[in-house]
Amino acid sequence: MSGRGDVANVDSAGRNVLAIDIGSSSVRAGVADATGKLFSTERRAPAMREQGDAGDLAVEFDPEQMWNLVIETARAAVSGLAIDSESIAGVAVTSQRQGIALLDRDGKTLYAGPNNDMRAVFQGAAIDEEHADLVWRTTGHLPSHLAAWARIRWFQEERPALFDRISAVVTLSDWIAFRLTGELSVNHAAGVEAGLIELQTGEPASDIAEALGLSRVSVPRPAAPLAASGSLRADVAEALGLGSDIPVFNAGPDTQTGLYGMGVTAPGATGIVAGWSCAVQRVTDCPLLDPERGLWAGRHVEPGRWILESNLGIMGGAYSWLCGLISPGHDSGEAMNRLNRDVLDAPAGGSGLTAHLGPALTNMSSAELRAGGLVFPVPLALQAPTPGEIARAALEGFGFAIKSGIERIDELSGTPSTSLATSLALGGGMIRSSAFAELLASILGREIEVGGADATLSGAAMLAGRALEGSAGPNAALTIRVSPDRALSSDYEYLYEEWLQRTRALGEMPV
Numbered sequence: 001m002s003g004r005g006d007v008a009n010v011d012s013a014g015r016n017v018l019a020i021d022i023g024s025s026s027v028r029a030g031v032a033d034a035t036g037k038l039f040s041t042e043r044r045a046p047a048m049r050e051q052g053d054a055g056d057l058a059v060e061f062d063p064e065q066m067w068n069l070v071i072e073t074a075r076a077a078v079s080g081l082a083i084d085s086e087s088i089a090g091v092a093v094t095s096q097r098q099g100i101a102l103l104d105r106d107g108k109t110l111y112a113g114p115n116n117d118m119r120a121v122f123q124g125a126a127i128d129e130e131h132a133d134l135v136w137r138t139t140g141h142l143p144s145h146l147a148a149w150a151r152i153r154w155f156q157e158e159r160p161a162l163f164d165r166i167s168a169v170v171t172l173s174d175w176i177a178f179r180l181t182g183e184l185s186v187n188h189a190a191g192v193e194a195g196l197i198e199l200q201t202g203e204p205a206s207d208i209a210e211a212l213g214l215s216r217v218s219v220p221r222p223a224a225p226l227a228a229s230g231s232l233r234a235d236v237a238e239a240l241g242l243g244s245d246i247p248v249f250n251a252g253p254d255t256q257t258g259l260y261g262m263g264v265t266a267p268g269a270t271g272i273v274a275g276w277s278c279a280v281q282r283v284t285d286c287p288l289l290d291p292e293r294g295l296w297a298g299r300h301v302e303p304g305r306w307i308l309e310s311n312l313g314i315m316g317g318a319y320s321w322l323c324g325l326i327s328p329g330h331d332s333g334e335a336m337n338r339l340n341r342d343v344l345d346a347p348a349g350g351s352g353l354t355a356h357l358g359p360a361l362t363n364m365s366s367a368e369l370r371a372g373g374l375v376f377p378v379p380l381a382l383q384a385p386t387p388g389e390i391a392r393a394a395l396e397g398f399g400f401a402i403k404s405g406i407e408r409i410d411e412l413s414g415t416p417s418t419s420l421a422t423s424l425a426l427g428g429g430m431i432r433s434s435a436f437a438e439l440l441a442s443i444l445g446r447e448i449e450v451g452g453a454d455a456t457l458s459g460a461a462m463l464a465g466r467a468l469e470g471s472a473g474p475n476a477a478l479t480i481r482v483s484p485d486r487a488l489s490s491d492y493e494y495l496y497e498e499w500l501q502r503t504r505a506l507g508e509m510p511v
Contacts, residue, residue, distance in 0.1 A: 034465025036458030140297030147195030181230030261459025310405030342388025
């Protein structure tokens with residue numbers, strides 16, 4: 001899958017950036033200028049490896065095939081543009097959070113896995129039973145089955161021969177930067193997400209490793225923010241069709257990189273990165289730990305900044321599934337477009353229909369399965385919901401979940417988002433549904449700045465551009481503003497309370 005921007009405006013003076021993004025559902029690459037304006041994008045499905053007897057919850061990349069896909073996707077993003085390779089001044093890498101790679105002492109990849117590799121659920125539960133206080137205090141993240149140490153413990157227990165060969169653990173963006181340059185380091189923000197780096201100091205989380213008896217597994221040195229990880233290896237530069245000695249920048253975790261791509265960097269600013277999953281993040285000037293451990297704390301890719309996060313779970317994935325049911329035979333993007341008008345023509349509240357398809361305010365320290373579904377008046381023979389009403393109910397449910405997340409962040413930070421001078425930003429793949437931004441603005445009752453669907457690629461390019469030439473910030477033309485419908489906002493106040501009541505009731509149902 002590919003896309004082309006305005007090729008005529010590609011900077012030919014050597015200030016463009018090749019950005020690479022590694023996720024569980026795709027490998028993406030694009031060429032952008034230093035302001036984050038994308039001129040091309042390419043996407044490939046990831047390469048997975050059979051798990052044998054590792055269990056149904058195990059998911060794993062095929063490391064060498066994934067590396068080949070990175071080269072293929074990045075090369076396609078560059079070759080489709082009528083530009084000289086010398087116009088690429090840097091390469092930037094970002095990746096999903098909690099994905100990790102394990103390396104032996106020679107740098108060979110023993111394992112590379114996405115964040116949906118759940119093989120270590122039981123090892124994570126055992127870690128939390130004994131060390132939850134230490135893990136939370138050090139990283140601001142629970143549960144531990146999402147972190148690197150639980151997976152390492154799984155290999156120790158289930159694959160001891162492979163465990164004995166493990167020398168170092170890194171995040172996925174660190175791994176790709178290493179393969180590009182031959183230099184090994186850990187991004188400070190990505191490392192916190194994987195449990196490898198301390199939230200407060202940005203140094204390796206050695207206390208956790210020691211407490212778990214895993215100190216023999218090395219966490220490489222943290223790279224300085226905005227510093228290059230190294231330069232492209234000669235063979236990689238040749239494979240990509242690029243010049244030699246191009247610096248490579250590890251932009252870090254995709255969510256925070258997406259925040260940067262939307263210009264969400266000042267303390268108090270709030271960003272919603274609504275892609276396959278959805279995170280609401282508030283920028284802070286110091287770490288804030290939730291006493292109830294329901295909100296995550298993390299490091300921003302902006303130096304000297306942290307984030308407070310309400311993680312709402314799968315959103316774009318749930319909507320893609322629903323669109324596929326409603327509009328079979330079309331890919332998710334086309335199905336979203338086909339439904340936009342029907343959604344906006346449907347009444348608020350979907351004629352009594354409410355949707356609970358996943359996104360909700362979740363206590364991440366004890367995330368577990370919960371009940372969900374579509375709730376509508378019966379009998380259906382009297383008032384069967386239309387496709388537009390079903391899709392609208394889903395989007396409204398997503399908006400209500402976002403509102404609940406913002407309210408929880410407001411409560412902990414002590415600063416209501418409605419009083420902030422900074423605006424609220426929305427980005428990620430869900431903005432491909434233009435109806436979603438319109439409904440969300442009315443649900444929240446405030447103006448929203450809508451960035452790009454590829455905010456992570458743009459943010460990675462901007463970070464590299466800043467390091468290369470001190471770029472002032474994002475291109476204002478990349479952002480549009482969506483204002484609320486005040487009459488609709490009034491209706492949504494009641495509908496939101498109704499959604500909250502049903503969400504609580506479903507949360508009490510056994511699964």
